[in-house]
């Protein structure tokens with residue numbers, strides 16, 4: 001190869017690399033650039049093969065297993081960072097026969113630099129590794145050259161693009177699998193533990209959920225989150241994105257039920273200027289914006305059928321057409337969808353496409369209702385009280401055991417969201433410095449309690465009372481508020497149910513500052 005340019009950041013170099021038509025040619029040119037043009041004493045460029053389990057060279061027969069730590073590539077890939085070794089030391093410490101054979105003719109005086117390479121786009125998949133050997137000062141000079149960073153970035157970008165076009169995509173995905181297996185247990189446990197700060201809960205159901213979130217994040221499969229309202233689907237979607245290889249890309253979310261049908265298509269797919277009346281400017285849709293990242297479609301069950309067909313195309317080919325556009329565009333995104341509806345029933349009613357359902361649910365993930373993980377309630381309560389105090393600038397506050405018992409036994413049709421709202425209300429109803437008692441809890445009446453807790457509802461936290469008049473006032477206010485809520489604010493019915501004239505109830509509401517109609 002003729003070296004027209006010695007500057008590593010130069011145009012000639014870029015052209016040299018860009019002209020490659022397939023990953024092996026690109027790797028060969030990269031070796032030539034570094035070897036011939038930059039006079040690096042020894043260069044090799046390895047790629048990931050066999051489901052990403054091994055590293056291979058284009059001109060050699062050997063394959064180095066990624067989990068065999070007798071060669072330096074496994075160390076560099078595992079750490080995800082470049083590794084520098086004195087060759088003499090590497091030879092004596094790292095006794096892999098193929099590695100030994102690879103560096104057999106090289107000088108003991110030289111250093112070896114192994115640089116793991118990963119795609120520089122949203123997927124950030126591992127590609128392989130660059131190996132350079134030379135005298136330490138020459139190696140240092142090469143790596144310090146700003147052009148080298150540009151060269152490496154260009155190499156990674158082109159390699160990833162060519163690999164995708166050439167079907168190497170699968171190979172790289174398999175590498176991710178192998179990296180996952182490499183570090184399997186420990187890494188997964190550490191991630192699941194870290195997730196515990198975000199997805200609170202120590203019940204078996206919560207631990208299993210966190211484990212599944214980590215596993216989902218390790219793949220690029222479409223995820224379908226199914227769970228009742230308020231179980232944390234939005235939180236889980238964000239957690240998957242944050243732990244995934246796309247974490248540096250954008251995360252975009254849309255609630256398909258909250259947007260009028262007529263606007264949803266433009267919102268998702270974007271539109272050209274003049275595509276419809278009022279479209280004064282072209283606008284990129286969420287699919288385009290999510291390129292390189294994750295798109296979260298909440299309430300997918302409410303997506304109209306014509307849009308479902310278009311979404312299926314995006315999932316299958318990454319292609320979509322903005323409203324008014326002549327040509328299709330390409331987006332590389334990961335889709336996470338969520339629903340609280342039983343989608344199978346919607347399929348039976350012909351309200352949801354079966355093919356889309358199966359494509360969306362490559363990684364189905366069911367979120368447990370709060371009733372299936374009541375053990376988590378004390379931890380959630382504690383966190384929500386702390387949140388409230390921090391948000392409102394209140395001193396720390398606790399909760400009495402009687403109130404906590406009521407909370408543990410109550411029903412939660414709105415799941416964690418309902419518990420959170422309930423704690424916010426109870427905090428607001430509790431005097432600063434005091435602990436939350438049963439009387440501060442809204443909806444504590446027989447109608448909202450599970451049978452086992454009905455007795456507990458009647459139990460006041462008597463020991464916490466230090467002001468009888470205040471306690472009586474509180475009790476009266478809580479009772480009236482609950483009764484009004486039960487009768488949808490109808491004072492006449494509430495008064496009747498309490499054996500009071502309507503006028504007396506109105507007076508009490510005024511005196512107790514109960515803000516009801």
Ligand SMILES: Nc1ncnc2c1ncn2[C@@H]1O[C@H](COP(=O)(O)OP(=O)(O)OP(=O)(O)O)[C@@H](O)[C@H]1O
Nearest residue numbers: 198199200228229230231232233234235340416417
């Ligand atoms: N495991 C959890 N730890 C801490 N907070 C949680 C947890 N799960 C849910 N929450 C909180 O509960 C509320 C509801 O969560 P989220 O919005 O994620 O639920 P959802 O299932 O998406 O609800 P919907 O179906 O109504 O959209 C949020 O305030 C969220 O922060």
